[in-house]
Amino acid sequence: MDKLPPAVTVTNIKSHIPVVLENDCSKYNSWKQLFLTHCEAYEGLDHIVPPDNPPEAKPPTWDRVDALVRQWIYSTISPELLETILKPKSTAQMAWDTLAALFQDNENSRTVDLENKFSSTRMDSFTDISSYCKAMKNIADQLANVNAPVSDKRLVLQIVKGLNSKYNTVAAIIQQTTPLPDFYGVRSRLTMEESRLNAQENTPADTALAAAAPPPPAAPAFLSLNPYLTFMLLPLFPFPKTPPKPLPYPSGNMP
Incomplete structure (x- = not known):
């Protein structure tokens, strides 16, 4: 058989x-x-x-x-x-x-279209870093499929080039790193920077200042015994300065 x-x-x-x-x-x-x-x-x-x-x-x-x-x-x-x-x-x-x-x-015409798309894609067209990086990687993979492969270095530099101004600092760090990080390393750094920026934007400024500033020191207790003494010694203490209340002198008996 x-x-x-x-x-x-x-x-x-x-x-x-x-x-x-x-x-x-x-x-x-x-x-x-x-x-x-x-x-x-x-x-x-x-x-x-x-x-x-x-x-x-x-x-x-x-x-x-x-x-x-x-x-x-x-x-x-x-x-x-x-x-x-x-x-x-x-x-x-x-x-x-x-x-x-x-x-x-169809390969040549497809290559031209993909090259234009690869060079013109910007982060502002996407909701987050992950979507942007995924789209860029997808275009690079499509170029490889039409025999026009994109090196990892070129992919990384094009991703950095397409970032908006919020990422200027991390973009400069990536460009100056030797050797240049690969695609997955750059995506990780940009994702962490995105999380940091989002945390900053979600923290109210007044709350942050209040948490950072120490409370004003309390006035010494003995000053509350004499309003005029309090007024004279105000420059020596950092507590809020308010004028003293007048003493209740009888009418016509002012000194």
Whole structure:
């Protein structure tokens, strides 16, 4: 009895390739690498990437495995792409090559659009640091998918460049740090600075001053015995200065 090919054991291709390929080029490289890895693991790679030295005769299970690889392709792309590549009597390699040609044609224009977006994105368009950094990292990943990779250094410097004036201090520190922190280190620093600034903004100024200023010292008790003595000695004490109340002299008996 012939041994069943490993490809037959795959029951849910989406658990192996969770990425759905769309017309957008941003996911093509990720989908491609996942698909190649899966085909290599389940002995279907020869059906989309012909070997340098192909065997003279195809194995008996070739057509069955080829149909399975085609199903994997059809199940992991969008309905719009499926309509584009679905043809009668197609093979897995034909479907694979059609997708490759389609995305290579769109690559240059997509690269220009992403480069413009990468250079013009600013933090003011987002609600917080995490959203801003996530968006910048996503654009960098999309550029890598169209064969225009962004170095970690360039990503960090572009993130710093897009910060608003509230982050001038931490931005200067990051730029002067040697070696320059990586993306995750910069995101962590900016997140901490964001938390510090938010805490400052949420603390009322009057409350902060009242908590910082010590209470005024109390006046010595003996001064309360004579209002005129209190008035004469006021300059010597830091307590609030108020004029003394007049003594209740009888009418016409003022000294």
